[in-house]
Amino acid sequence: AQSVTQPDIHITVSEGASLELRCNYSYGATPYLFWYVQSPGQGLQLLLKYFSGDTLVQGIKGFEAEFKRSQSSFNLRKPSVHWSDAAEYFCAVESSGTYKYIFGTGTRLKVLA
Amino acid sequence: DAMVIQNPRYQVTQFGKPVTLSCSQTLNHNVMYWYQQKSSQAPKLLFHYYDKDFNNEADTPDNFQSRRPNTSFCFLDIRSPGLGDAAMYLCATSRAGTGYGYTFGSGTRLTVV
Numbered sequence: 001a002q003s004v005t006q007p008d009i010h011i012t013v014s015e016g017a018s019l020e021l022r023c024n025y026s027y028g029a030t031p032y033l034f035w036y037v038q039s040p041g042q043g044l045q046l047l048l049k050y051f052s053g054d055t056l057v058q059g060i061k062g063f064e065a066e067f068k069r070s071q072s073s074f075n076l077r078k079p080s081v082h083w084s085d086a087a088e089y090f091c092a093v094e095s096s097g098t099y100k101y102i103f104g105t106g107t108r109l110k111v112l113a
Numbered sequence: 114d115a116m117v118i119q120n121p122r123y124q125v126t127q128f129g130k131p132v133t134l135s136c137s138q139t140l141n142h143n144v145m146y147w148y149q150q151k152s153s154q155a156p157k158l159l160f161h162y163y164d165k166d167f168n169n170e171a172d173t174p175d176n177f178q179s180r181r182p183n184t185s186f187c188f189l190d191i192r193s194p195g196l197g198d199a200a201m202y203l204c205a206t207s208r209a210g211t212g213y214g215y216t217f218g219s220g221t222r223l224t225v226v
Contacts, residue, residue, distance in 0.1 A: 032212045043117075043203055043217035044156070051212040090155060099144050099163060099207060101215065103155040 002027050004093050006104035013081050014112045021076040021107050023091030032094035033074040034101065035065055039087045047089075050074060061085070086111045116140070119204050119218035126194050126225055134189040134221045136204030145187040146215065147179060148203040156203055162187060163209065191223075199225045 003026045013019055025031055032051040036044040048059025055067040065076045074091060088108045092101040117138045126132040136145065143164050148156035160169045162181045176198070178190040191198055201222050205215040 034214055036215075036217075041201075041220070041222070043119075043219045044205075044215070045217070046214045049212065049214050094212065099161065099209065100146075100158055105155050106153070108153070 002093060002095055002102055004091050004102050004104040006089075006091055006107050008107045009105070010108050010110065012110040012112060015083050016080050019076075019078045019081045019085070019109070021089050021091075021109070023074045023076065023104060024072050025074065025091075025093045026072065027093055029096060031074075032096075033065075033067060034092045034094070035059065035063070035074075035076050036090045036092060036103075037061075037087050038090065038106075044090060047076070081109075081111055083111045083113060085109060117204055117206055117216050117218035119202075119221050121221060122219065123222045124224070126191075126223065128195065128225055129193045132191050132194055132223070134191075134202050134204075134223070136187045136189070136218055137185050138204075138206045138216075139185070140206055140216060141184060142206035142216070143184065143209050144207045145181060146205040146207070147177075147187070147189050148205065150201045150203055150220075152200075159189070194223070194225045196225050199223055 005024045034049045035047040038044045047063050048057045050057045050067045057065050088106045090106045091104040120135050146161040147159045150156040159173045180188045201220045203220045204218040207215050
């Protein structure tokens with residue numbers, strides 16, 4: 001069965017430090033992968049997506065993610081975190097042909113001033 | 114700007130009193146979704162419409178219904194809300210086809226008293 005795992009429930013980093021949020025997926029074919037961010041009390045906003053081509057994907061707000069097929073991973077990175085990045089981050093995979101996404105359980109990011 | 118709008122942002126309803134949440138979109142997307150999100154959890158898909166075709170998730174309680182009178186609007190009806198139905202309800206839209214990603218509304222926070 002298709003699944004998405006985000007191993008880290010909470011992550012705390014200092015402002016200006018680098019960030020990596022982990023995402024592992026289980027999927028039989030080439031996956032369509034997404035990262036979303038959710039600020040408190042808000043809906044989800046698409047940060048970036050991967051479905052083919054260059055395995056390093058650039059997104060909004062200075063985020064990037066790298067697709068590694070050998071590791072079944074799609075980790076999200078940012079070189080220098082800003083206090084406004086504090087939010088919950090969800091990784092998702094599209095279930096082929098169903099128009100439905102499978103979400104990970106999310107990683108809550110806290111940024112220390 | 115093209116967007117997904119959910120009304121109201123906050124809804125308080127009484128135990129057992131029917132309630133309707135609304136979602137409208139100006140993106141002309143043909144797929145619309147309703148998700149339920151409880152605190153610190155991943156969004157859980159309740160159902161989605163592909164054009165006028167309704168697709169219910171197998172584990173969505175009968176208490177939850179949906180209507181889509183036209184492309185732009187979609188409603189979530191909870192016939193007899195229980196305390197366990199208190200959650201954030203998220204509407205999302207997508208173009209048909211894979212890899213486009215969802216556009217989410219800001220959500221409606223439902224409180225049941």
